[in-house]
Amino acid sequence: MFSTTNKTKLGLVVSALVLLGSSWISMQSSEVAKSAPDNPRLDKLKLLPGFKAEHLYSPSDSKQGSWVAMAFDDKGRMITSDQYGFLYRLEMPPIGSGGSPKVEKLRIGAVQPGDTSSKVGMGYAQGLLYAFNSLYVMVNNRENKNFEKSSGLYRLQDTDGDDQFDKVTLLKALKGEGEHGPHSIVLSPDKQSLYVICGNHTDVPKLDAYRLPPNWQDDNLFPKITDPRGHAADRNAPGGWIANIDPEGKRWELVSAGFRNAFDIAFNEVGDMFTYDSDMEWDFGLPWYRPTRICHATSASEFGWRTGDGKWLPANPDNLPPVLNIGQGSPTNLLYGQNARFPQRYRQSLYAFDWSFGIIYSIHLKPKGASYEAEREEFVSGSPLPLTDGAIGPDGALYFLTGGRRLESDLYRVYYNGSESTEAVAKAPTPTKERQLRAQLEQYHGEPNPAALAAAWPNLNHPDRFVRYAARLAVEHQPVSQWQDKALTETDPQRATQGIIALARHGDAAMKSKLLNALLKINMSSLSEAQQFDLVRAFELVFTRMGMPDPADKEKVIAYLNPRYPAKTALMNRGLSRVLIYLEAPGVVSKTLALMDLKDEPGSRDLGLETATASSDLILRNPQYGLDIAKMLEKVPPLQQTFYAVMLSRQESGWTPELRNKYFTWFANAFKYQGGRSYIGFIDKARKLALAHVPKEQLARYDKLSGGDLLTKSGNDLALDYTPKGPGRPWKLENAVAVVDSGARARDFDRGKKIYSAVLCSRCHTMRGEGGDIGPDLTQLGTRFSNKDMLEAIIHPDKAVSDQYASTIFTLKNGQSVLGRLVGEDKVNYSISQNPFAPDQLRKISKKDVVSKKYSTVSIMLPGLINSLNPDELRDLMAYLKSGGNQSHEVYKAPDGGSKGR
DSSP, X not given: OOSSSOOOOGGGHHHHHHHHHXXXXXXXXXXXXXXXXXXXXXXXXXXXXXXXXXXXXXXXXXXXXXXXXXXEOTTSOEEEEETTXXXXXXXXXXXXXXXXXXXXXXXXXXXXXXXXXXXXXXXXXXXXXXXXXXXXXXXXXXXXXXXXXXXXXXXXXXSSSSSSEEEEEEEEEOXXXXXXXXXXXXXXXXXXXXXXXXXXXXXXXXXXXXXXXSOXXXXXXXXXXXXXXXXXXTOOTTXXXXXXXXXTSOOEEEEEEEESSOOOEEEOTTOOEEEEEOOOGGGTTSTTOOOEEEEEOOTTEEOOOOSGXXXXXXXXXXXXXXXXXXXXXXXXXXXXXXXXXXXXXHHSEEEEXXXXXXXXXXXXXXXXXXXXXXXXXXXXXXXXXXXXXXXXXXXXXXXXXXXXXXXXXXXXXXXXXXXXXXXXXXXXXXXXXXXXXXXXXXXXXXSOOTTHHHHHXXXXXXXXXXXXXXXXXXXXXXXXXXXXXXXXXXXXXXXXXXXXXXXXXXXXXXGHHHHHHHHHTSOGXXXXXXXXXXXXXXXXXXXXXXXXXXXXXXXXXXXXXXXXXXXXXXHHHHHHHHHHHHTTOXXXXXXXXXXXXXXXXXXXXXXXXXXXXXXXXXXXXXXXXXXXXXXXXXXXXXXXXXXXXXXXXXXXXXXXXXXXXXXXXXXXXXXXSOOSTTHHHHHHHHHHHHHTTSOGGGHHHHHHHTTGGGBOTTSSSBOOSOOOOOOOOOOOHHHHHHHHHTOOSOOOHHHHHHHHXXXXXXXXXXXXXXXXXXXXXXXXXXXXXXXHHHHHHXXXXXXXXXXXTOOEEEEETTSOEEEEEEEEXXXXXXXXXXXXXXXXXXXXXXXXXXXXXEXXXXXXXXXXXXXXXXXXXXXXXXXXXXXXXXXXXGGGBOTTSOBSOO
16 A cells, blocks of 8 residues: 555556456356355455454445554544544444444534644544543645645644544644554553654654664765666665653654654564554565565664665664565555454564555464564455454454555454464563563663663674664764774774774764774684674675775785685675775676676575565555565576676776676676666666766767666666557546547557557467467457456456456465466466466476365456546447457458558
8 A cells, every 4th residue: 555656557457457367267158157145345355374353444335535544542432534534433343243333524623822723634644642631633735625735743642532533733833644644652661651652754864863873875985876767866875763751742752763664663572662663565576676575673773774776785784674574565554463362473573554455464472582483364355355454342352444546445353263262371481582672772872871881882792783773873873982983992803893884974074094993903703604694784884884995905805805705695796886886896707707707606595685576465455565576586686697687887997898788788687687666777877877987989889788778768668569549548438438439439459459459468378369368268258248248357456256267265274365367277286377477387286285275266457557548549449358369350440541650
């Protein structure tokens, strides 16, 4: 829902149309399509054994908008918000009663002070919390006729006892709006304060205190390459952020930052804070792609989001790694099950909501040192199930909402009625000694404290990464004059590295030479790989923060690092290549190009960014999002090679004609791979940076050699024969039929054919003997169905889905579900196809692992995908389909007996 801008995939229009057209064929030929279930809203849900679901309410049916936020008040009533409207309050029926909630629209007073407007509803909220006898509302892009637009945190109170909120106070205005703006509010574990979280399009305001020091920078050696489609191009460090505030909103303290667009916060029973950060699916196939992930947001934590190609590696010592990479998705809600009336395993679990693929993950945490490790399990899933928010109710059930972006909205309740005990375990887990130490060090994340250095400095070499991080941040909060000499004279290599990282971030640039010489004293051979990588990052931070070293120091650093490049692993080669290219070290071009010859560099799959774990399981859950995954899995880009290519685009010296030929030929090949929507644009931007270093007289040659003639003028996409011109519109069936039926003039065969090709339907379907073979032949489609039949199949795709082309949902013994098209089976396995772009790539599922299987009632096509076409384009597309690819068809006959488009 909320991870990026518009993601309409026109490429599915015709492909999905044909699959739906096939259902019409099957119905006409008595191949009976699966009938709609008695309760489709419940039938589509997949639950774990012992759990039951109830569908409670559909706000869309009552014209109450699309609900995206919820909270329970002190009387056990639910309060909800429409994403673009008002606040509502609901009284819930008892579990299992079959009743419906009582719903009322809340009356809200004027904003204080000085607002004399009439009472109106207050919606546009992406966060709600009832605490301190107040309703806290995080308004995100609030617009209505009575108020100016104002995002920020509001406090609503009932001062006259009428059970409505007559007093509204703006606690803090925030500069940020939309789906990456201000988000949730959560009560602190001790119930004495609040935490708020904001996305990366929300500026960090001036705050009263900072656990994470506010001296953030991009901290990348090279200027960033921003998204070629413009997304977040003007957003800078520190990205999304979390702050702690008092109930009156008078004191704000920054706690954590470096997120992309995390929506929510949850605390476990020992008070540790977690969030679920989003990905950028336009970056699929690029070496800086970061999957959605669960982060343990400790005091002063930084998680390294930077715009474009500037995202930090999880291994960077100046940020923290995730607890768990999940993969593609659009995170919304996160909550902890401590108060749920569930079996103990599910009480001690995070619940992570993914909007785009309709999955609630149960995240089972296990303490590991000062942090955690985790495993995930599908708790609830469905398709479509655009999850927006959830909460544990006073009755111990899990309530959740679906909707967002004006989609149809529903309220559900999930409860446990199995045989396991749901009684709470009285004793909380005992914190590990590393966690206790981390918490002690975090006390020094604030005002200077004379005891801080004695406590923190010895722990700069602690074996636990989270402890080391907490120790370094404790040091950074102390006056630099108190620890500068300690950093420069430290003999322990790990403490010295961490000390120089701190000094690079806070010290005087005039000390640059001393910092470099302190690092050069470290015996790199005595260090582990992780310690070596930290050391290389320390060099990088000195250069990033303090500039290029003087010639003498530059030669010393090159002599120190260059013999170690290339290293044995992808991680070290990333760090070394970046620094050595920056320093223009001798031989760095030939060494890096040699690494680009490797198809699978050791350790490249363990970097933590490339879990481009683009899972085939997700493709059919939501084709609008899954198309990017399907395309990339068909021809996955070489991620590590791409990283080196982007780094070399900044290299000016050391090139020979042979090396240049090899390098620029790589780009032409790179354009043949498939990634997210920004993949081609990023590659082309790097290509153009590299061309800037080519002699002018050779520019045209290398531009062509590198694939420049394959690209459009914008450089964002490979050239297509036709790109829909639009402007589109939200097509309704009656309007579309009227437009298509009113096309008096002969249609354009050539343009219809180009549209058909451009939207990729030939990949799956045959017309006149050409095209793919995983969908039905379209040649005779127009002889069997009217314009209305075909358009209804496009606009209402779920109305009838033939068993012949339906996907199958397999429920496994481990609680997971798998979705795919069943193409064969034997005594042992089912064989399924999950990628329409690579139908021959089959996955085998052992029959002994399958609990049940059933047809999916949801078409692979989403409604409204023709909305990108203007009326003439829609007419030409429909004419081409109706003609079956025959340019002599009557739809191309002009009134004067001539023809069009020959």
